Amino acid sequence: MNNVEFHGFRIKLRRGRGYKNFRLSYRGLDDILLSAPKSSSIKECMKFLEDSKQWLVAHKSTQYTIHKDKIFLFGEWIKSELQVLDEWNRLWLYNDKKIVEFYRLKLQEYISISLPKFSKLLGLYPSDVVYGKSLNTLGSCYTVSKKIRFSLRLSLMPYYVIDSIIIHELTHLEFRGHDCNFWNFVAQHDINLVATKTYLKTNSGLNRYIAKKLFKN
Missing domain, CATH: 3.30.2010.10 (Metalloproteases ("zincins"), catalytic domain)
Incomplete structure (x- = not known):
């Protein structure tokens, strides 16, 4: 697996026989996985990324907002009881088994x-x-x-x-x-x-x- 930089995005490139088409998926806050056919060249991969730039920018701008006054549960940000919210905020410092x-x-x-x-x-x-x-x-x-x-x-x-x-x-x-x-x-x-x-x-x-x-x- 290779790592490439693309306009501020960190891309993990994985090529294999099991991939018939190019596909992008987020693997973390900054990491993006590009799955590509085994025979594809770096040039072809970079062209696909260039064609997908608008998608990358749009998804990053809408997905990565972390709310400290709410918790994320069942697909949405919600208000919750104070104890749970306090434990949620502690997550960003260290792991908490209670939450x-x-x-x-x-x-x-x-x-x-x-x-x-x-x-x-x-x-x-x-x-x-x-x-x-x-x-x-x-x-x-x-x-x-x-x-x-x-x-x-x-x-x-x-x-x-x-x-x-x-x-x-x-x-x-x-x-x-x-x-x-x-x-x-x-x-x-x-x-x-x-x-x-x-x-x-x-x-x-x-x-x-x-x-x-x-x-x-």
């Missing part, structure tokens, strides 16, 4: 209501639900044990995104891979599939940055 538990409980509360609803709708029931701190994987399904694992990063995303991830992981109880049967089943039950894909593509920067501060320190 991690706050987010864990909030996510568990929502999933405990939403998951049974979708399990009944799909006719698919996990054996257990656990929570982790993964930054890259929002959900995992263990097809042998029928256990589902959700990332605490979901607590930073809108409810409809969480529902989409629930449906996605429940579907893996029936279909192990991501073939057409899997996606056809998902599409039959997830009315927010397109909206979720759009959200994950356009809001990953701030979300990932806060998640790293919350759960990875």
Whole structure:
């Protein structure tokens, strides 16, 4: 993986056979990942960045505002009780386990209501639900044990995104891979599939940055 500078942006360039097209994604407050086909040259990568400059500027200007009088929960900045707000502000100095538990409980509360609803709708029931701190994987399904694992990063995303991830992981109880049967089943039950894909593509920067501060320190 190479690092390149582009008009004040720090770009991590990753080329591989698995990438058919150029793709940009935020990996942190300042880091941006450019995924590119293995055969692409540096010149081609830089041209793509130049063509995408407007996108880079627009996303950076709208995503990275950190509010110290609010907390980020379920995809929005909200006012919260003083104790939680105080712990939130302390995050920027050092890690605080109490606020991690706050987010864990909030996510568990929502999933405990939403998951049974979708399990009944799909006719698919996990054996257990656990929570982790993964930054890259929002959900995992263990097809042998029928256990589902959700990332605490979901607590930073809108409810409809969480529902989409629930449906996605429940579907893996029936279909192990991501073939057409899997996606056809998902599409039959997830009315927010397109909206979720759009959200994950356009809001990953701030979300990932806060998640790293919350759960990875």
